[in-house]
Amino acid sequence: SREKRSAAVLDVPGVKVMPDLAINLPFYQPKLHKLPAKGKKFTIGISLLYHLPDPQKNFPKLKQHIASFVADLPKDTFRVVLLPMLVSEAEPHDDLWASQKVQEEIKAKGGEAEIYQAKDLPDMVSTLGNFDLVIGTRLHADILGTFNATPCLGIAYRAKVSSFFRDNGLSEYCVDLESLDTLPQLLDSMYKKYPDIAEQFYQASKHNLELKREY
Numbered sequence: 001s002r003e004k005r006s007a008a009v010l011d012v013p014g015v016k017v018m019p020d021l022a023i024n025l026p027f028y029q030p031k032l033h034k035l036p037a038k039g040k041k042f043t044i045g046i047s048l049l050y051h052l053p054d055p056q057k058n059f060p061k062l063k064q065h066i067a068s069f070v071a072d073l074p075k076d077t078f079r080v081v082l083l084p085m086l087v088s089e090a091e092p093h094d095d096l097w098a099s100q101k102v103q104e105e106i107k108a109k110g111g112e113a114e115i116y117q118a119k120d121l122p123d124m125v126s127t128l129g130n131f132d133l134v135i136g137t138r139l140h141a142d143i144l145g146t147f148n149a150t151p152c153l154g155i156a157y158r159a160k161v162s163s164f165f166r167d168n169g170l171s172e173y174c175v176d177l178e179s180l181d182t183l184p185q186l187l188d189s190m191y192k193k194y195p196d197i198a199e200q201f202y203q204a205s206k207h208n209l210e211l212k213r214e215y
Contacts, residue, residue, distance in 0.1 A: 005163040020164075022143050023212045027125040030149035030205040033132060033198040041079040042191065045131035046070075046113075047141030048082065048102055050093040052157045058177055062137070062155070063102050065180035071111030072184065080106075080113040083127060085138050087117060095138070133190065135183075139164060146170075149205035151197050153186060168204045173197075 001007045007015040036042055046066065052058040070080050082103060084095030099115050106113045118124035128134055128141065129148035136142035137155040142164060145152045154174035156162035165174040173190070175182055190197050 003160065003163040003167050005159055005166075017167075019208065019211045019215055020140075020143055022140060023147065023208060023215065025121070025125060025144075025147075027122045028147050028205075028209070029126075029129060030147070030202065030209070031129070032202045033150060033194075035194050036132060042077060042132045043079045043081060043130075044073075044133045044135060044187075045081045045083045045128060045141075045145075046102075046135045047085055047095070047138045048098045049086065049095050049137050049157075050098040052137075052177065055093075058157070059098070062177065062180065063105050065183065066102050066135075067105035067109050067111065069180075069183045069187075070106045070113055071109035073111070075112060080111075081127075081131070082113055082115045083124075083141070084115065084117060085124070085141060132194075133187075136161075146201060146204055147208055149198070149202040151190060151194070151201045153183070153190065155180070168208070170200065170204060 001010065001015060001017055002020045004017055007017050050059050052062065082099040084099045086095045088094045103113050103115060116127060118127055125144050125148065128145045129150055131150055134141055134145035134150050134152040136145060136152055137157055139161050142152045142154045142161065146168060152173060154161050154165050156174050156176045162174050165171050175186065
């Protein structure tokens with residue numbers, strides 16, 4: 001299994017916890033992130049999805065909280081990029097659709113956000129690595145960001161998200177769907193302590209890449 005919680009739930013002899021297969025991607029270039037130079041904006045990448053538990057109830061809630069959060073950010077300090085990970089013509093409610101709905105709500109509240117569609121997987125990993133912070137609803141946004149040493153703030157729509165943060169010693173940077181109103185305070189805290197938090201994620205990246213060699 002890829003995290004300790006699943007191993008505990010299975011509760012059968014011989015279960016091993018091994019890294020998510022994404023650890024084997026050859027595109028990571030982890031670096032110790034620093035606050036942007038004076039005059040440059042702090043870039044936040046946000047990964048969204050529609051298919052939450054009970055999406056008809058929870059997606060509108062997620063949309064409202066994210067839109068209010070983004071609209072309240074000082075535009076001279078922060079830049080927001082919505083990064084859809086699952087884009088599919090076969091799925092009407094894919095991540096691009098979810099990002100577009102949230103973007104509309106952000107604009108309605110007076111905020112600004114752009115949508116970036118990655119060209120391929122290396123571009124996706126590189127983009128996540130170049131953000132200053134990732135807010136990830138999709139687990140793999142958090143995984144790819146963390147492996148690239150990008151500080152992440154996870155939204156745990158399922159236990160697997162909080163489990164990933166817990167297994168990496170980063171539980172304080174993850175909230176569930178019932179705690180979305182704490183996003184502004186969490187971002188403020190992470191921004192003020194950014195050098196220390198960047199170091200934590202850099203060490204988590206080094207640890208995971210060591211696991212890759214063992215794997």
